[in-house]
Amino acid sequence: MMNLRDIRTHIPDDKPGRIFLFIALISISSVILIFTFLFGTASPVLLKEGAGFITGTEWNYHTGEYGILLLLIGSLVLTAVTMAIALPLSLFTAIFLAEWSPRWLAGILRPPIEMLVGIPSVVYGIFGFFILENIFQYYVDPFIDSTLGFIWIFKDVNPSSGISILLAATVLSIMILPTVTALSQEALETVPRDYRHASLALGATKWETIKKIILPAAMPGIITAFILGLMRAIGETMAIVMLMGNCLHFPTSILDTGYAMTSKILNDIGYWVSFDEPKSALFAIGVAIFVMEFIFVALARLIGYRFSIDRRE
Amino acid sequence: MNFRNAEEKIFCAVSCLAAAFAIAILSYIIFTIFTAALPSLSLEFITTAESDFPGVGGAIANAITGTIIISICATLIATPFAIGTAIYLQKYARESLFTKTVRFLIEVLSGTPSIVIGIFGLLILVYYLRDITGGFSLISGSIALSILTMPVIERAAEDAIVAVPKSIEGGSYALGANKWQTIRNITLPTAISGITTGIILGFGRAAEESAVVILTAGYTQFMPEFAIKSTDKLVSGFKVYPLQDLVGTLPYSVYHGYENSNIIPMSDAFAAAFVLIAIVLGINTIVKVILWRYKIEV
Numbered sequence: 001m002m003n004l005r006d007i008r009t010h011i012p013d014d015k016p017g018r019i020f021l022f023i024a025l026i027s028i029s030s031v032i033l034i035f036t037f038l039f040g041t042a043s044p045v046l047l048k049e050g051a052g053f054i055t056g057t058e059w060n061y062h063t064g065e066y067g068i069l070l071l072l073i074g075s076l077v078l079t080a081v082t083m084a085i086a087l088p089l090s091l092f093t094a095i096f097l098a099e100w101s102p103r104w105l106a107g108i109l110r111p112p113i114e115m116l117v118g119i120p121s122v123v124y125g126i127f128g129f130f131i132l133e134n135i136f137q138y139y140v141d142p143f144i145d146s147t148l149g150f151i152w153i154f155k156d157v158n159p160s161s162g163i164s165i166l167l168a169a170t171v172l173s174i175m176i177l178p179t180v181t182a183l184s185q186e187a188l189e190t191v192p193r194d195y196r197h198a199s200l201a202l203g204a205t206k207w208e209t210i211k212k213i214i215l216p217a218a219m220p221g222i223i224t225a226f227i228l229g230l231m232r233a234i235g236e237t238m239a240i241v242m243l244m245g246n247c248l249h250f251p252t253s254i255l256d257t258g259y260a261m262t263s264k265i266l267n268d269i270g271y272w273v274s275f276d277e278p279k280s281a282l283f284a285i286g287v288a289i290f291v292m293e294f295i296f297v298a299l300a301r302l303i304g305y306r307f308s309i310d311r312r313e
Numbered sequence: 314m315n316f317r318n319a320e321e322k323i324f325c326a327v328s329c330l331a332a333a334f335a336i337a338i339l340s341y342i343i344f345t346i347f348t349a350a351l352p353s354l355s356l357e358f359i360t361t362a363e364s365d366f367p368g369v370g371g372a373i374a375n376a377i378t379g380t381i382i383i384s385i386c387a388t389l390i391a392t393p394f395a396i397g398t399a400i401y402l403q404k405y406a407r408e409s410l411f412t413k414t415v416r417f418l419i420e421v422l423s424g425t426p427s428i429v430i431g432i433f434g435l436l437i438l439v440y441y442l443r444d445i446t447g448g449f450s451l452i453s454g455s456i457a458l459s460i461l462t463m464p465v466i467e468r469a470a471e472d473a474i475v476a477v478p479k480s481i482e483g484g485s486y487a488l489g490a491n492k493w494q495t496i497r498n499i500t501l502p503t504a505i506s507g508i509t510t511g512i513i514l515g516f517g518r519a520a521e522e523s524a525v526v527i528l529t530a531g532y533t534q535f536m537p538e539f540a541i542k543s544t545d546k547l548v549s550g551f552k553v554y555p556l557q558d559l560v561g562t563l564p565y566s567v568y569h570g571y572e573n574s575n576i577i578p579m580s581d582a583f584a585a586a587f588v589l590i591a592i593v594l595g596i597n598t599i600v601k602v603i604l605w606r607y608k609i610e611v
Contacts, residue, residue: 012405016493020405023397024415027463031418034433034460041436092331100328109336116339118593120521122567123346123586129571130579131345174338181335205321235426237524242571262428266524269432273440286429293424
């Protein structure tokens with residue numbers, strides 16, 4: 001009885017209202033349809049492989065073995081390197097724009113940074129492929145190899161090519177830089193003026209104010225900015241397929257090639273879409289990407305939430 | 314004291330360097346794309362269809378037209394759903410588990426990577442429904458893109474509707490208008506620039522998307538043209554051009570430059586990229602201008 005009344009309160013009394021409810025229901029059911037369809041198509045392979053889907057290293061359509069461990073590692077390493085480049089660069093750029101730079105300079109610098117959000121990923125892809133690849137092969141890779149090469153993760157394993165995880169991560173970090181910078185700057189600027197004045201009045205230097213007052217206060221906003229960057233990095237396809245070499249093996253160094261989950265789907269789906277099991281396996285990778293985005297968002301939200309609570313004590 | 318001052322100076326320098334580095338990289342990208350595009354960039358390149366040009370590549374008029382048509386179609390499909398959902402959520406629904414679920418699902422949809430929507434479109438629209446959509450076609454591409462742009466428009470429309478002052482709506486009710494009259498005559502006209510911004514943003518999002526377009530719209534060198542021809546491959550018995558036909562788009566032209574990098578000159582890919590950037594940045598500028606005028610009015 002309670003339930004029935006509950007449903008009735010959602011139905012508007014007038015005709016246009018019912019039409020809008022109907023439209024909203026169509027939108028929502030199409031979203032649900034997409035997700036159920038995604039999981040439904042992936043389920044045969046997910047059920048067949050079980051945990052082996054995540055821990056397996058073999059991906060073979062002919063023998064019917066589907067394990068995404070190497071792809072998963074490829075995507076995770078790529079995302080980690082991307083964040084290692086993008087995090088300091090965009091955070092300090094945001095700090096500069098919000099705190100150090102005079103108002104007029106920030107006013108000039110911000111629009112071009114924001115405009116770059118609109119550059120399509122496929123353009124970043126050919127930029128990396130045709131232009132950065134040469135620079136990396138002849139200058140960046142040898143330099144990193146000669147200075148840090150004694151540590152295995154910085155060893156140049158294929159000197160004849162600039163295609164590498166580092167190249168893909170560099171392009172990806174340039175891609176997410178505008179978004180992350182603009183959002184972090186916004187978060188820094190919303191910290192109340194009083195906080196700064198109080199800290200400066202107590203004799204703290206500007207950097208001490210930034211480090212101890214402004215950054216902690218803006219932390220939830222900054223973390224949200226980085227979640228958005230992270231999500232884009234995991235889901236990105238076009239640039240990565242061109243720059244990471246698409247070689248299914250365990251990457252031993254950041255100058256090695258790798259294979260990301262998104263690239264695998266894009267490269268194989270065109271041919272295998274008409275075969276039941278391969279199609280299901282590729283959709284299972286889609287499900288894995290989808291679930292990963294969820295886990296990352298939940299994790300980062302939790303961290304941001306706890307961080308903001310700790311500081312309030 | 315000395316240490317504190319030194320730390321201050323170091324981090325000021327680090328911040329300045331980071332900002333300078335970021336700006337330098339970004340200007341370098343724009344500059345390089347432009348210079349790499351220059352050898353191919355000409356009026357002929359932009360105004361000729363690839364099919365009218367000898368050899369592979371060389372002209373992109375078909376792709377420019379295709380990109381604009383497919384983005385318009387995607388926006389046309391997405392807009393009614395987005396605005397309808399936004400009006401329902403803001404004006405009719407009461408906060409409850411149901412509205413929370415609706416918002417959550419739309420948020421999840423906007424966070425879904427484009428490749429996932431791409432494979433969904435490829436399997437459903439291109440493969441299973443090929444007797445209706447014509448396989449890789451303008452209509453498949455538009456529907457898949459509209460899934461991608463719907464959340465963008467929905468969120469902007471909802472924000473615009475929330476921003477309408479309660480007092481003028483109250484005034485309308487006080488004059489005896491009912492709910493729908495108030496929404497139609499007061500809320501929507503007031504929110505129109507915010508909603509327009511959302512629609513244009515959605516258009517830009519559709520124009521720049523590449524993975525979805527490659528998986529659902531395919532590519533053709535020919536200019537889209539209107540025609541109805543009989544065919545036995547579709548259930549309807551006839552095929553409507555360009556709706557059920559392949560369509561060439563700019564992101565795919567750029568991707569071709571990578572796929573066939575040994576036949577197509579590098580400058581062609583960059584010229585296509587340059588035109589694509591010009592379109593997307595033009596759209597973003599329009600949004601900025603609308604927002605700016607809107608802020609002045611309010």
